[in-house]
Amino acid sequence: MTMREKIEEAASRYPDQRSAIMPALLIAQREHGHLPGPVLEEVADILGVERIWVYELATFYTLFHTEPVGIFHLQLCDNVSCMLCRSEDLLRHLEEVLGIKKGGTTPDGLFTLSTVECLGACEMAPVMQVGDDYHGDLDIARIDALLDRLRATVRQATGADLVAPGPPGE
Amino acid sequence: MFEPVLLKNLDVPDGHLLATYEAGGGYRALAKALREHTPDEIIDLVKKSNLRGRGGAGFPTGMKWSFVPKRTGKPKYLCCNADEGEPGTFKDRIIMERDPHQLIEGMAISAYAIGAETAYVYIRGEYTLAIARLEQAIAEAHAKGYLGTRILGSDFSFVVHIHCGAGAYICGEETAMLDSLEGKRAQPRLKPPFPAVEGLYASPTVINNVETLACVPHIVVRGADWFRGIGPDKSPGPKLYCLSGQVRKPGLYELPMGIPLRELVCDYAGGPLPGRKLKAVIPGGVSAPLIPERGLDVGMDFDSLAAAGSMLGSAGVIVIDDSTCIVKVATRIIEFFHHESCGKCTPCREGLNWVVKVLRRVEAGQGAPGDLEQLAELCKGIFGNTFCALGDGAAMGLRAALAHFEDEFVAHIEERRCLFH
Numbered sequence: 194m195t196m197r198e199k200i201e202e203a204a205s206r207y208p209d210q211r212s213a214i215m216p217a218l219l220i221a222q223r224e225h226g227h228l229p230g231p232v233l234e235e236v237a238d239i240l241g242v243e244r245i246w247v248y249e250l251a252t253f254y255t256l257f258h259t260e261p262v263g264i265f266h267l268q269l270c271d272n273v274s275c276m277l278c279r280s281e282d283l284l285r286h287l288e289e290v291l292g293i294k295k296g297g298t299t300p301d302g303l304f305t306l307s308t309v310e311c312l313g314a315c316e317m318a319p320v321m322q323v324g325d326d327y328h329g330d331l332d333i334a335r336i337d338a339l340l341d342r343l344r345a346t347v348r349q350a351t352g353a354d355l356v357a358p359g360p361p362g363e
Numbered sequence: 364m365f366e367p368v369l370l371k372n373l374d375v376p377d378g379h380l381l382a383t384y385e386a387g388g389g390y391r392a393l394a395k396a397l398r399e400h401t402p403d404e405i406i407d408l409v410k411k412s413n414l415r416g417r418g419g420a421g422f423p424t425g426m427k428w429s430f431v432p433k434r435t436g437k438p439k440y441l442c443c444n445a446d447e448g449e450p451g452t453f454k455d456r457i458i459m460e461r462d463p464h465q466l467i468e469g470m471a472i473s474a475y476a477i478g479a480e481t482a483y484v485y486i487r488g489e490y491t492l493a494i495a496r497l498e499q500a501i502a503e504a505h506a507k508g509y510l511g512t513r514i515l516g517s518d519f520s521f522v523v524h525i526h527c528g529a530g531a532y533i534c535g536e537e538t539a540m541l542d543s544l545e546g547k548r549a550q551p552r553l554k555p556p557f558p559a560v561e562g563l564y565a566s567p568t569v570i571n572n573v574e575t576l577a578c579v580p581h582i583v584v585r586g587a588d589w590f591r592g593i594g595p596d597k598s599p600g601p602k603l604y605c606l607s608g609q610v611r612k613p614g615l616y617e618l619p620m621g622i623p624l625r626e627l628v629c630d631y632a633g634g635p636l637p638g639r640k641l642k643a644v645i646p647g648g649v650s651a652p653l654i655p656e657r658g659l660d661v662g663m664d665f666d667s668l669a670a671a672g673s674m675l676g677s678a679g680v681i682v683i684d685d686s687t688c689i690v691k692v693a694t695r696i697i698e699f700f701h702h703e704s705c706g707k708c709t710p711c712r713e714g715l716n717w718v719v720k721v722l723r724r725v726e727a728g729q730g731a732p733g734d735l736e737q738l739a740e741l742c743k744g745i746f747g748n749t750f751c752a753l754g755d756g757a758a759m760g761l762r763a764a765l766a767h768f769e770d771e772f773v774a775h776i777e778e779r780r781c782l783f784h
Contacts, residue, residue, distance in 0.1 A: 208564060209545065209564060215527070216527060219529065242546075249547070250529075250546070250548065253549070254549075256488045256489070256528075272695070272699060273608070273692060274451050274608050277681070277683065309530075310699055310702065310703065311451070311452075313447050313455075314453055315452070315607030315608075315613065315679070316613045316614045322489060325491040327492075
């Protein structure tokens with residue numbers, strides 16, 4: 194299905210097209226990786242809604258990215274339960290091994306590192322979401338193994354270490 | 364030994380599939396409801412069971428349903444609040460991942476009771492596995508005639524749609540959720556009108572939490588008296604408790620409502636980590652005021668915790684041991700509320716900004732004399748003066764931390780450092 198078809202299908206679930214903006218943005222973000230202005234306008238045009246309505250939502254909800262993010266978005270929870278299980282140590286370690294600060298993206302475009310509010314998986318704290326997957330009961334060794342696995346996925350897919358031509362946004 | 368009801372399929376292989384659910388007696392409650400009861404009888408049954416909302420507020424579910432007007436000429440909606448964002452809470456995720464049909468059956472019976480033909484499950488976007496499992500379960504239920512038109516040969520037709528959230532804690536507040544469903548920024552509405560009269564698309568709407576809806580099939584099959592026989596009469600039923608933090612066996616526990624908090628933490632969850640002592644417990648997600656160790660003999664139900672100055676909330680039980688600085692915990696909690704404040708009303712938006720600034724400097728050992736008085740003053744300016752409970756939760760939590768652990772705040776200011784780091 195094209196992006197337009199997916200959005201139109203989502204819109205059929207609501208009596209009001211405006212309700213479909215959120216699902217449409219999630220579909221568009223899966224398609225494009227992030228939501229730059231032209232994509233927001235395309236979503237507005239497909240749904241036939243005011244562009245400002247689409248901009249309002251894209252800038253309100255934290256899962257929407259109007260700026261590019263790395264291929265793997267490391268989202269480490271640092272809310273109370275994870276904090277009590279030493280998520281700070283993991284953040285420091287990730288910043289060290291990736292050579293970036295929280296909020297940054299590695300120069301090869303592979304990893305973006307963020308801290309996020311509670312992921313709702315406190316039974317496996319400290320926990321981190323990468324793409325669709327949750328990784329729990331983390332410690333430094335498990336973080337290292339996870340980063341290795343993620344790098345290997347890209348190597349397998351592309352046959353090269355680096356995949357992005359340059360830092361995102363260029 | 365308490366026999367699990369809501370989590371009985373937790374460890375059953377393929378518990379998320381329709382065949383497994385049916386083999387365990389699934390969808391018999393829906394068949395019974397449609398065949399033997401009128402919608403009003405179902406509402407009465409749930410009223411008699413004393414089921415109270417599991418999302419946090421503890422409002423009587425049957426009474427909420429009875430507020431829906433009978434004849435308005437408008438469609439009615441059921442919304443399932445699956446936007447589980449209260450830090451320390453993960454029960455709804457596990458129900459949806461492991462036993463999604465239990466929720467669907469609960470929704471179908473509830474929709475029948477209130478006369479809704481459409482439901483939206485507002486589920487947080489991070490919960491990708493729960494979303495996938497629920498989507499699959501909805502498709503299975505449709506194929507088997509448990510959803511769709513003229514369900515099981517009755518006159519009742521009902522469809523369920525999933526609506527994914529996109530990362531905003533405030534969507535757990537029911538009127539903010541409705542605005543979000545309508546495609547707006549999630550900001551709470553002024554009440555009245557209440558959603559039961561004017562909710563989604565200005566139509567009568569009932570919003571219930573996942574766990575609340577999951578209780579409904581069991582009440583239909585086993586009866587209101589069975590439900591009321593579990594735990595305190597005014598706050599009864601099986602209850603899911605989410606244990607996390609500095610505790611030996613974090614996880615999801617199903618036990619009767621009203622179980623003593625100490626028993627839950629020390630006996631079921633194994634108590635504090637080796638060599639540590641319990642210091643405090645947050646009993647119901649970070650909106651619930653913390654309880655110091657000496658207060659842990661309180662019952663885990665709506666009324667007992669309210670009487671003890673806290674609340675059951677989402678039953679997200681966060682255990683804090685003696686290696687942890689309460690100022691740090693309080694600061695992190697307020698940072699969360701500040702980040703999630705929707706910005707609609709001034710006391711919450713501006714007040715929490717001030718509270719964060721003061722707390723951060725106290726925690727960093729740069730606090731000034733008078734800071735604690737200022738925090739108390741700010742709490743007074745926020746509490747009771749906001750559109751929704753977000754600001755209240757923040758103020759109540761901070762007040763409890765200040766009341767029970769004042770010495771730690773004072774030490775940060777006087778010694779100009781944290782004694783724990």
